[in-house]
Amino acid sequence: MISALELDSSQNLSGFSTVLGQYGIRHRISESSGRQVVWVAQQADVAQVQHVYQQFQNGQYDEVLKTVTKPAQQNGEATRWLLLLEFSRSPVTLLLVLVCLVVALITQLGDQLAIVGLFTFLEVTHIQQDMLLSMPDGQPWRMITPVFIHFSVLHIAFNMLWLWELGRRIEQSQGSLAVLFLVFVIGLASNIAQAIAVKGGFFGGMSGVIYGLLGYCWLWNLLRPKEAFAINKGVVFFLLLWLALGYSGVITLLGFGAIANTAHASGLVAGLVIAVVFVALTKTLEIFRK
Secondary structure, three states: OEEEEEEEOOOOOHHHHHHHHHOOOOEEEEEEOOEEEEEEOOHHHHHHHHHHHHHHHOOOOHHHHHHHOOOHHHHHHHHHHHHHHHHHOOHHHHHHHHHHHHHHHHOOOOOOHHHHOOOOOOEEEEOOOOOEEEOOOOOHHHHOHHHHOOOOHHHHHHHHHHHHHHHHHHHHHHOHHHHHHHHHHHHHHHHHHHHHHOOOOOOOOOHHHHHHHHHHHHHHHHHOHHHOOOOOHHHHHHHHHHHHHHHHOHHHHOOOOOOOHHHHHHHHHHHHHHHHHHHHHHHHHHHHHO
């Protein structure tokens, strides 16, 4: 077990433990020599436990705990309170998910080509077997809008799951502007790289951004372990494995469609670069504040 918090023994942590349980964080609390220690199973949970404790101290979970302490049949209301609280703390991430869902609905997951053509990197001017394309003038939004296009239920479900999982952690820790900046810059980098790789071909999806967010979180955790995001190592391994399988061609052979491998790889690199820059800026600011 890993020590996440050490607190005075006079504090009643029963409510705090209940909140951690609602978040699914495995933990235990021990007491020794007048101190209470909150232990967690993995390093990735340390930052989240500390973040939740600060909110607990500020009274943000008071209404939730009132509901939790009622009979078990009312626990669903407590869960709804926690979900609403989670949404309120991640407005930009939630908005990005909603935009992707709306675009998926109005494009019918890529079937409405006339509408899809409003979001593609290049304007669709003629549709044949090889999908002829040309770059329009005065439409710079096309460099970012492909991230909102998805072509199947599995495609959008996979991407929205990871966008919410990674985006909300960044937003809750570093703020809405940080996650908005990351999505925008990584989206530009991955879209431009993919367009160059396939000569402006027909592509879309948030997965390049997701790999960028993954790279950002992973490298930030290595460089700033005391401010680490609560990201399970299994998540990193799974997404990197998926990237490798994409390059191997296995995913396409299994019937999951064409994979934008260049967008994935370039997004990952962009996230790593931004992490290095952000860490350097953070350290510089700390030096000036001393």
